[in-house]
Amino acid sequence: MTTLELKNIVKRYKTNTVLDDLSLDVADGETLVLFGPSGAGKTVLLRLVAGVIDPDEGKILIGGEDMTDVDAEHRGIGMAFQNFALFPHMSAHDNIASPLTATRSSAEAIKAGVGKVAKLLKIDHVLSHHPKALSNGQKQRTALARALAGSPPLLLLDDPLRNVDAKLRFEMRLELPRLLASQGATVVYVTQDYKEAMALGDRIAVMANGKIRQIGTPEEIYNAPADIGIASLFGDPTINLLDVVPQKDAEGIYVEISKVRVALPGMPDSVAGQSCVIGIRPESITFAKSTVKGAVPIEVEAETPLNEKTVTLVVTVGKRELLVSRPAGTPGPVSGPAFILIDGKTTFLFDKASGALIRKAGETEQGVAA
Amino acid sequence: METTSTLEKSLRFLALSLVVIFFMFPIFWIFLMSFQTNETILQIPPSIVFTPTLSNYAALITGKLTTSAGTLDIAFMRNLGNSVFLSVTSVALSLVLGVPAAYAFARHKFRGSEDIAFTLLSFRFAPPLLVLLPLTQYFQWLGLSDTYVGLIWVYQLICLPLILWIVRGYFEDISADVEYAYRIAGHSWFATFRKIALPLAGPGIAAAGLLAFIFAWNNFVFALVLASADKQPVTVGALAFVTSSGIQYGQIASAIVLSVTPTLALALYAQRYLVEGLSLGAVKG
Incomplete structure (x- = not known):
């Protein structure tokens, strides 16, 4: 039973507060992704858990035990570093064996343990090489193998795919969830890549400026981002953000885009007249014929094929730019004037002043950090 | 590397040789001196041709320094x-x-x-x-x-x-x-x-x-x-x-x-x- 609990962690470097009263629970066997821009404090948080730096305030509990003052070597953690941090003077085998030699296992047990994890990560053919002779991908796998070798109940992965090429990153993104599940370990995974976060996380904690801004499942975060910042971090192409002032009439709350009424079903009446930002995901916009009710006139500027989807940049009459995404292969206007339909049910409204999400009437605060 | 001409190579060789000679000559000269008696060392003009002797080393190792004034113990x-x-x-x-x-x-x-x-x-x-x-x-x-x-x-x-x-x-x-x-x-x-x-x-x-x-x-x-x-x-x-x-x-x-x-x-x-x-x-x- 290894749960990780962080209670009111504060970490300062001189006058700079890196982690500000941060609390976090990670359940047994869960993969929690720490996601956020660089400088958000993700790596510092991971190092606090690993025990290589100490918090100024707060407690760290691992498996219910207070580990705040316990040395790194007694915490029973596996960790993979962003820069791999392999021991350059040791072979890949000895690198991977390092957690096993620490427990004074027999030579056979070490060899078997290294062999097993090396096979799992497909590096069994390069075990005799020194890190110098390994490719970047092999280094990365060796670093992962070293973290896994001791079968630690708690695994910390600090952006392990950051320094590998795109192809390998894609492969590992597919491979990692299975690998992590096979270990049965509790995992804290740091990344700056939202796709990685969505693919790997049971839950995602979005960090910024030393605080957790939102914590929830990937779906919760994508479908109900707590503020504008989070909304624009998730999604490719990024979400369209337009300044609007919602109005109210007999049919409910709506906004006007290029003088066309776009209904926002379910929004509370209180937003009427308030300065807001509307967030429209590019996939919530479709092209339409002018005859359809609610069709917004636009001018097509440019089109970019993006693998499985086609992204079109369009400009409204009021010169507001919007990105429209549609599955590749479906027909759409290439240039000139056209019309779009905005699905008001899947758009978000944010308060312009605070940036916070305005929830639909009757929605709970579920999945949002207090 | 592959574009070095013969001229460049020989010039480089010359320059390196000069540096080596400049630094190594005193050591080389001392090395020669160590196989000469005081008389051959002090002759003018100095000569590179001489009959080598091991007497200097012998004196150091035995600790007996024989001079014109007698025998001296050195440690x-x-x-x-x-x-x-x-x-x-x-x-x-x-x-x-x-x-x-x-x-x-x-x-x-x-x-x-x-x-x-x-x-x-x-x-x-x-x-x-x-x-x-x-x-x-x-x-x-x-x-x-x-x-x-x-x-x-x-x-x-x-x-x-x-x-x-x-x-x-x-x-x-x-x-x-x-x-x-x-x-x-x-x-x-x-x-x-x-x-x-x-x-x-x-x-x-x-x-x-x-x-x-x-x-x-x-x-x-x-x-x-x-x-x-x-x-x-x-x-x-x-x-x-x-x-x-x-x-x-x-x-x-x-x-x-x-x-x-x-x-x-x-x-x-x-x-x-x-x-x-x-x-x-x-x-x-």
Whole structure:
């Protein structure tokens, strides 16, 4: 039973507060992704858990035990570093064996343990090489193998795919969830890549400026981002953000885009007249014929094929730019004037002043950090 | 590389040859002198053709210096032994004290750590002659003058700052993550120091050790003032060749050849490891 609990962690470097009263629970066997821009404090948080730096305030509990003052070597953690941090003077085998030699296992047990994890990560053919002779991908796998070798109940992965090429990153993104599940370990995974976060996380904690801004499942975060910042971090192409002032009439709350009424079903009446930002995901916009009710006139500027989807940049009459995404292969206007339909049910409204999400009437605060 | 013309190659060869000749000629000349008698050395014009003699080496090794004024006892072999003993012991002690200290200064920023490190470096600022007088006084009070312990202690002024500051830089160059990784794998800080930091800083420690050895070996003034004949190293011992009946150039030359040999051998031996180790350390984890 290894749960990780962080209670009111504060970490300062001189006058700079890196982690500000941060609390976090990670359940047994869960993969929690720490996601956020660089400088958000993700790596510092991971190092606090690993025990290589100490918090100024707060407690760290691992498996219910207070580990705040316990040395790194007694915490029973596996960790993979962003820069791999392999021991350059040791072979890949000895690198991977390092957690096993620490427990004074027999030579056979070490060899078997290294062999097993090396096979799992497909590096069994390069075990005799020194890190110098390994490719970047092999280094990365060796670093992962070293973290896994001791079968630690708690695994910390600090952006392990950051320094590998795109192809390998894609492969590992597919491979990692299975690998992590096979270990049965509790995992804290740091990344700056939202796709990685969505693919790997049971839950995602979005960090910024030393605080957790939102914590929830990937779906919760994508479908109900707590503020504008989070909304624009998730999604490719990024979400369209337009300044609007919602109005109210007999049919409910709506906004006007290029003088066309776009209904926002379910929004509370209180937003009427308030300065807001509307967030429209590019996939919530479709092209339409002018005859359809609610069709917004636009001018097509440019089109970019993006693998499985086609992204079109369009400009409204009021010169507001919007990105429209549609599955590749479906027909759409290439240039000139056209019309779009905005699905008001899947758009978000944010308060312009605070940036916070305005929830639909009757929605709970579920999945949002207090 | 592939575009070097023959002209460029020959010019480069010429330039390198000039540099080598400039630096090696005095040593070469001393080497020749060591096989000559005083008479052939002092003849004008000097000649490169002579009948080599081993009498200089024989005199040094037997310790009997025969001059026109009679036979003199010299303790050159004992001086050489003193040099080896003093240098090796001083460097060893400096390494034992300096390497862990360097690690501490590199890895742990504590209150005043920079000040302490700087104070240790400042020992090398003062000219030795300046500290010698008070030091002689203290050594007499403490009963340390003319003892090996006293000399080795004073030699720490030469060796310790050198080793501390060079090795500290090497420790700082090791990524802290590499050490963290070993700690997290379940090893104590001492095991991490032994198995990760020491091997990775190995080339730096070897280089610092070698430099410290050379400085200790070449030291003159501390041993001249603080020790008497039977504890003195070759640098001071060479003074014995300035005798009442003239300067024994032949013996001085052969003494130089003998006293250079250990340092040269050590440098050549260590060079292999320095290069090997440096290329290993160049790998970024």
